[in-house]
Amino acid sequence: NAGVMQNPRHLVRRRGQEARLRCSPMKGHSHVYWYRQLPEEGLKFMVYLQKENIIDESGMPKERFSAEFPKEGPSILRIQQVVRGDSAAYFCASSPPAGRSTEAFFGQGTRLTVV
Amino acid sequence: GENVEQHPSTLSVQEGDSAVIKCTYSDSASNYFPWYKQELGKRPQLIIDIRSNVGEKKDQRIAVTLNKTAKHFSLHITETQPEDSAVYFCAASSSSNTGKLIFGQGTTLQVKP
Numbered sequence: 001n002a003g004v005m006q007n008p009r010h011l012v013r014r015r016g017q018e019a020r021l022r023c024s025p026m027k028g029h030s031h032v033y034w035y036r037q038l039p040e041e042g043l044k045f046m047v048y049l050q051k052e053n054i055i056d057e058s059g060m061p062k063e064r065f066s067a068e069f070p071k072e073g074p075s076i077l078r079i080q081q082v083v084r085g086d087s088a089a090y091f092c093a094s095s096p097p098a099g100r101s102t103e104a105f106f107g108q109g110t111r112l113t114v115v
Numbered sequence: 116g117e118n119v120e121q122h123p124s125t126l127s128v129q130e131g132d133s134a135v136i137k138c139t140y141s142d143s144a145s146n147y148f149p150w151y152k153q154e155l156g157k158r159p160q161l162i163i164d165i166r167s168n169v170g171e172k173k174d175q176r177i178a179v180t181l182n183k184t185a186k187h188f189s190l191h192i193t194e195t196q197p198e199d200s201a202v203y204f205c206a207a208s209s210s211s212n213t214g215k216l217i218f219g220q221g222t223t224l225q226v227k228p
Contacts (some may be wrong), residue, residue: 031214033214033215033216035216035221036220040120040206041216041217041220041221042220042221043159043204043216044218045215045216045217045218048215058116058217071208074190082137091158091159093214094214095214103149103164104149104156104161104214104216105161106151106159106160108157108158109158
C-alpha cells in the first residue's frame with residue numbers, strides 16, 4: 001500500500017496563474033480531505049469529498065478555490081488566479097468508509113509558492 | 116463550529132524530562148481526539164489518539180488523557196529524547212467520519228541534549 005500520494009511535491013506559480021494539486025487516496029479509502037497549512041501555523045480544514053460528491057466544503061474560500069473527486073482518478077484541488085496569500089502547504093488525507101477504521105492518513109503535501 | 120485551543124505554543128525541556136501539552140475544545144459532541152507529530156517539511160503523523168469513551172491511553176513513553184466534563188485533553192511525553200523535537204498538533208472531530216479534523220495551533224517542542 002503506497003499510502004496517500006500527492007503531486008507535485010512543490011509547485012511554483014506566478015500571480016494570476018492556476019494551480020492544480022492532486023491527491024490519490026490510499027487503496028480502499030473512499031473519503032478525501034484537503035487541509036491548508038500556512039507557514040508556522042496549524043492545519044485548517046478546507047473540504048471533504050467522497051467519490052463524485054462534495055460532502056463538506058465549509059473551509060473552502062468562496063472564490064477561486066474548487067475541489068473534485070471524480071469516479072476515476074485522483075482528487076484535484078484547483079486554485080484559480082493565485083495570489084501571494086495562497087502560498088502554503090496543502091495536505092490531503094484519506095480515510096476508509098465510515099464504520100471501518102477511524103484514522104486519517106496524510107500525504108506528503110504540496111508546497112505551493114506564488115511569486 | 117468546533118474550536119481547539121492548544122498551549123503552550125513553544126516548549127523547551129531537557130532530555131529525560133517530561134513534556135505536557137494541553138488542548139481544549141468547544142464542541143461537546145466531539146468524540147475523537149488524535150495527536151500528530153510534524154517534523155520540519157514533512158507530513159503530520161499520528162502518534163496517539165483517544166476516543167470519548169476512554170479517559171486515558173498510553174503507548175510506551177506517550178500518554179493522552181481526556182476530561183470530557185472540562186472539555187480538555189493532554190499529551191504527556193516522558194523521558195524525552197532529542198528526536199522528540201518537532202511540532203505537535205492536537206485535533207478534535209465530532210463527525211461520524213473522523214477525517215474532518217479541527218486542529219490546534221501547534222506546540223513546538225525542543226528537547227535539549
